[in-house]
Amino acid sequence: MxxxxxxxxxxxxxxxxxxxxxxxxxxxxxxxxxxxxxxxxxxxxxxxxxxxxxxxxxxxxxxxxxxxxxxxxxxxxxxxxxxxxxxxxxxxxxxxxxxxxxxxxxxxxxxxxxxxxxxxxxxxxxxxxxxxxxxxxxxxxxxxxxxxxxxxxxxxxxxxxxxxxxxxxxxxxxxxxxxxxxxxxxxxxxxxxxxxxxxxxxxxxxxxxxxxxxxEEMLHNVLPQDVAERLRKGEAVADSFADVSVIFVDIVGFSQLAKALSPGRLVKMLNEIFLLADEAAEKHCVEKVKTIGDAYLAVAGGHGSGDSGASCAIRFGCELIDLIGRYADRTKIDVQVRVGIHTGPVVGGVIGQQRLAYDYWGDTMNIASRIEGIAHPGGIAVSESVYYGANEEVDFSEPELATLKGVGEVKIYRVIMPE
CATH class of the missing domain: 1.20.900 (Dbl Homology Domain; Chain A)
Structure with a gap:
């Protein structure tokens, strides 16, 4: 046999x-x-x-x-x-x-x-x-x-x-x-x-x-294990988190890169960059939420995070920027990312019955996205809540006042990147 x-x-x-x-x-x-x-x-x-x-x-x-x-x-x-x-x-x-x-x-x-x-x-x-x-x-x-x-x-x-x-x-x-x-x-x-x-x-x-x-493996690749178990039992999945660090990563000058690279090479580059982001997320116990075009969304302190908090999110950002720098040197592609982080309350859950994914919503997501927009290429910008959660472990620049679209004036800090 x-x-x-x-x-x-x-x-x-x-x-x-x-x-x-x-x-x-x-x-x-x-x-x-x-x-x-x-x-x-x-x-x-x-x-x-x-x-x-x-x-x-x-x-x-x-x-x-x-x-x-x-x-x-x-x-x-x-x-x-x-x-x-x-x-x-x-x-x-x-x-x-x-x-x-x-x-x-x-x-x-x-x-x-x-x-x-x-x-x-x-x-x-x-x-x-x-x-x-x-x-x-x-x-x-x-x-x-x-x-x-x-x-x-x-x-x-x-x-x-x-x-x-x-x-x-x-x-x-x-x-x-x-x-x-x-x-x-x-x-x-x-x-x-x-x-x-x-x-x-x-x-x-x-x-x-x-x-x-x-x-099961495929399901756990897109959903946290406890969420998958709840869905099997027919439960509606909706959770509230009081303190989650939301991380937005965006590729700088993506439109110019899209014009310079062939479609196949562009997709390959995106895949390689997002794989590096997945590697850094796993290393620092950060939960990948999804990719949105050329942006990468992750959280620390949600369902899939073994570690949580602002320090964890910043370590992920620093690791990813370093990995992208090495990737650019290796491939000779002038690519950089910027990272924005904000800590606050979010709502998480699964909606619909097809292409299931655990997603997060709330003002915290929007603020993190806006902060990412004012981060320097190859740099990390964070909100005041992130600063207070990580200032004992991370070095920051002096605070700046910035006006964010749809949010208003907020105090931001920039992470001093390690040598």
Missing amino acids: TKGGSAVPFRFDDKEAEQAYVVHERTQRIPATRFLCAIAVATLITYIGFNPMHFPRDGVIEYNIAAGLMIAVLGATFAATYTRFYVERPWVDIIIFSVLAVPMVMLLEALAAQADITGISRFGMAIVQLGILVVFASVGFVASLRNFLIWAAALVTLYLIFLLEADRSIVSKVYTFTNFTTFLTFATFVNWDIDRRARKTWEANRALEAERAKV
Whole structure:
């Protein structure tokens, strides 16, 4: 059996996949295995109580010894299903059923000795007992048809030796062997079909899980994990944040760059710059919100931010400006960015059902955008609220009064970029 199909029977080519299937299937089939053991024990106990009413004392003792040994083996098998060893090593089934064959032969001999009472000859009893054993094994061998076939081949060999040494006519031997192999063929088919179906189901579920994981990864790339969970539950996602640092990044002179570069080269440059921004955002625990044309919007202190606050936002801005400078030196493209940051209350949430994204709204977003517009190329301008949140960790220039469109006169500070 291959990773993507079932061209070869018995097992998967991938060893890790095979082991994972074995552990899964044997774990799933444990209740059925325990039930089989319990049914077999109950049947033996019933006969132990029934036989004294019909068998002579010696016959009862002989049967009870064999039945007691078989009950012990079945009990040990029942107990083994609680161990990791049983789950991880399917070859243990060969040992279990080889040991079970011993008390089964003892039961056969005990019952054959009572042929006058039961009306079943030794040969007939052999077919019955061994038939029960192979049918039981067809279900008891879990997640390994190959092991079942190895055990069955050994059993057939021993049975052939038994027949060849028996004082019976050739016709009797042929019919007896045919009857036994009919049981065995049926048991083999049952074991094969159960394993075949289980492997197909497991492989389909594994492929489904892989696709689900891809969808989860894609979803978490556009939505914070807790937001994705809430959407799955059918909840409306709307949150209020009292203190979020909003970061606007804009490419300086983008219109001129658009005229100078071919469309393909321009898109490639934007992609490379935004990838650098994503790298810096991940490093400084900043949450990317979206790109708007040639602008990059992010927040510190929102849903996806492990760290939060003005200092985190400024570290992101400094890192990005440095990365863009290196990019410009490497590509010989005269590209710079400017960064504007403002801290204040925002509302966040998800709107609509298509192309889902967690977005933020509020005056804080608008003010941050306006501040970005007055930042110097390769520089960071911040509001007074950002200054008070980061002045113990970051060096700023003296405050300036600036009139922002739609906002009015505000006090701004410029980050003194590290050397």
